[in-house]
Amino acid sequence: MEVLIRPGDTFWYYSQLFDIPLVLIEQSNQQTNPKQLTAGQRVQIPGYRSNNHMITVNDTFWKLANQYNIPVEMLELANPSIDADNLQIGQTIRIPERVNQMLISNFDRYTFNKMETDINSLLEVYPFIGRQSIGNSVMGKDLVELQIGSGNKQVHIDGSFHANEWITTSTIMRFVNEYVLAITNNRPIRNLKMLPLFNETTLSIVPMVNPDGVNLVLNGASSAGNFQEKVLAMNDQSNDFTNWKANIKGVDLNNQFPALWQIEAERKPDSPQPRDYPGLHPLSEPESIAMANLANDRNFLRLNAFHTQGEEIYWGIEGLEPPISEVIVNEYARVSGYKQVRYIDNYAGYKDWYIQDFRQPGFTIELGTGVNPLPFAQFEEIYQESLGIMLANLYMSF
Secondary structure, three states: OEEEOOOOOOHHHHHHHHOOOHHHHHHHOOOOOOOOOOOOOEEEOOOEEEEEEEOOOOOOHHHHHHHHOOOHHHHHHHOOOOOOOOOOOOOEEEEEEEOOOOOOOOOOOOOHHHHHHHHHHHHHHOOOOEEEEEEEOOOOOEEEEEEEOOOOEEEEEEOOOOHHHOHHHHHHHHHHHHHHHHHHOOOOEOOEOHHHHHHHEEEEEEOOOOHHHHHHHHHOHHHHHHHHHHHHHHOOOOOOOOOOOOOOOOOOHHHOOOOOHHHHHHHOOOOOOOOOOOOOOOOOOHHHHHHHHHHHHOOOOEEEEEEEOOOEEEOOOOOOOOOHHHHHHHHHHHHHOOEEEOOOOOOOOHHHHHHHHHOOOEEEEEEOOOOOOOOHHHHHHHHHHHHHHHHHHHHOOO
16 A cells, blocks of 8 residues: 655654555665655555545544554545545545455466466555566566565575466465465464564575466466467377476476486487477576576575475485485475385476576475365465475474
8 A cells, every 4th residue: 555754753653653564664664764765755655555435425534543453543544635623424444454355366377377377466455575577478468576575584495387287386376475464464374473473584485487388278378479370289189288397398397407417318209299399408497597597596595386286295306415315305295195206207397407507405395185186175285295395494493
């Protein structure tokens, strides 16, 4: 919610008036110097939105404050041009409302377009969430990264490397909403206070690495634009793309990284396919290049790639993983009930390359059980199992 600064106002005053942590107001207004506030400047108050109220007979700010259970000062701040002593019948004023429910309600068939709409809704109420594009898909869609937190400890989570694993994006976006809701309402999640974790950690999230592929799986060939004929040819002319894992060019993005890539190239398909084709060379696709650049540009303490299915956590490659990886994966296994698996005969994935090049902990986390794409009926169970892993990334200090 936006308000105008008045003479004498401070961020600390807004924090007290709206019962919002000061750090969230600061992070929501990073272009504003809190030591040089000027009357008339616009300030974002996170965790609130405003509703319109039309003045009726006998309305006063005092009566409305009691009716809506908010301080009179909040009404005055939200309505700087309104004379509280001379309210006019039919006049419209703004009523600040704390958001105490989830903004996102539908996580089924979670397309890129739905994700973009939900992200915009979240940013409007929670402007302390950072949003940037780290690159573009083959078809030009933004590869969106969200950042939440103010701490020096940086950790990363991503989803939907594989198109028919879109439920990983649903899982991540639900956590984003639940996390920011908990911070602004001083609510714990599983008995953990969120604000200290926000202050300690900066969480990097790329909810959908493969937006073209996700839309193809969910919306069919009509979503493929100029690639429509090509994807239909790769898919035996069927418009059922439920088994499609690759990007829109038929390249498997999690077989794209220079970590024993040649092994995968020799045993996987040698031409574009719905799944498993590793490309002409490592990092041939804009999506995989963007994810590699993200890791290169940051100082992530650890990296987590969400996939489906199997309820397993893969955490090693060729003995290159640091010893702390075992401690972390044991905690992941404890809070999720998933099985930890050190080595598998599968290479060239994002976590493989990250471990190899950075010698930092990297994990591929396989959510749920069954055949991809997993039925949405599993979503609640998947979310509750993976929630512990996402929280562990906030509270683990190593």
